[in-house]
Amino acid sequence: MVRDSREDWKTWQGVFDAFTLRALFKLSSQGHFDELMRTISPGKEAMVFVARKGAGMVAVKVYKLETAKFSKMFPYLRVDPRYHALKNNQRQVVFSWTEREYRNLLIAREAGLRVPTPIAHFANVLVMEYIGGSEPAPMLRAAAPEDPARFAKECLDDVERLARAGFVHGDLSEHNVLNDGERPVIIDFSHMAPLRAPNSRELLERDVLNMCAYFRKHGVDTDEKAMLARMLAAK
Ligand SMILES: Nc1ncnc2c1ncn2[C@@H]1O[C@H](COP(=O)(O)OP(=O)(O)O)[C@@H](O)[C@H]1O
Ligand SMILES: [Mg+2]
Structure with missing residues (x-):
């Protein structure tokens, strides 16, 4: 993504719904990334991609609109005082979930934690700093620390x-x-x-x-x- 070539559209059309494609296109045309390169994690709830941005890389997390975890998101959001007014509408809940992760990353960063710096979010898509080098940094589960x-x-x-x-x-x-x-x-x-x-x-x-x-x-x-x-x- 999201060069405007037909090949790219074909590739990603099978992966995303039209709504998500539009959100990706919007973030890409705002300059947050040039193209999705590959999947880091094909999670049930969200997919995470490495995306190219100029000579560098960013991570793009796409929450699935039809997630089975949806029913678990709403109770979490409802007890968060920032989301008391939220209605139980599936799409809105997934958007709020995405926005909340963006805001939470900002708070964590300001508190002095080493976390991916959030860059932008729109609808169900979150763009953030990519952690890793030529390969994404592994999970602790897969790479026990030396010390x-x-x-x-x-x-x-x-x-x-x-x-x-x-x-x-x-x-x-x-x-x-x-x-x-x-x-x-x-x-x-x-x-x-x-x-x-x-x-x-x-x-x-x-x-x-x-x-x-x-x-x-x-x-x-x-x-x-x-x-x-x-x-x-x-x-
Ligand atoms: N900013 C990032 N940089 C590099 N890899 C990432 C980044 N964010 C997520 N990942 C990879 O994607 C996987 C899933 O991301 P995560 O945010 O934990 O989503 P999920 O909700 O699917 O658990 C992580 O275990 C990690 O391997
Ligand atoms: Mg996770």
């Missing part, structure tokens, strides 16, 4: 920074942390919620326990109870 203790500290410090800023990631595990040249980059911020939302304490507990369990498997001793207490006190 797990240092990696764990950096990663858990990020979780704490976010808590101090008043937010919780909400879907943290070795699937949503990239190992970018031995430094953690937390991704997939669509579940992030303000700590003042009613379910946030459980989300924070789950995030911290998930990460600590992963790092324990790699020989890092973490005191998750103390960590949680500190994070909740900072709230």
Whole structure:
């Protein structure tokens, strides 16, 4: 995408619905990327692509409009005070989900976390900084750190920074942390919620326990109870 050649249109027409194609075309014509290169992740809920932008690269995340996870998105959004007024309309919910991830990435970045910098969003499409080199940075699950203790500290410090800023990631595990040249980059911020939302304490507990369990498997001793207490006190 989205050079105007027929070949490209044919390629992507089979992949996206007309609505998504228009959203991609709009973002591309606004100069956010030149063409989609290849899929990084063909997720059930969203597909992530590497896109070329001039001599560089960006990541493009496309939320599926017909996602089976749709029914799970609405309850999450409804308890987020920023989306109290949202109606249970499938397309609107997916757009809000996309917008929320964009806003959440901005907040996380401002809180000092290493996350992909969000660049633009429109409808169900989010453009963000690409993490990686000639290959995308692997998930932590697929690329265990060489120095797990240092990696764990950096990663858990990020979780704490976010808590101090008043937010919780909400879907943290070795699937949503990239190992970018031995430094953690937390991704997939669509579940992030303000700590003042009613379910946030459980989300924070789950995030911290998930990460600590992963790092324990790699020989890092973490005191998750103390960590949680500190994070909740900072709230
Ligand atoms: N900014 C990015 N740079 C490089 N790879 C990315 C980026 N964002 C996502 N990915 C890749 O795409 C996969 C899915 O992205 P994610 O945001 O976790 O979506 P999902 O909702 O499908 O889990 C990630 O595991 C990672 O491999
Ligand atoms: Mg993910």
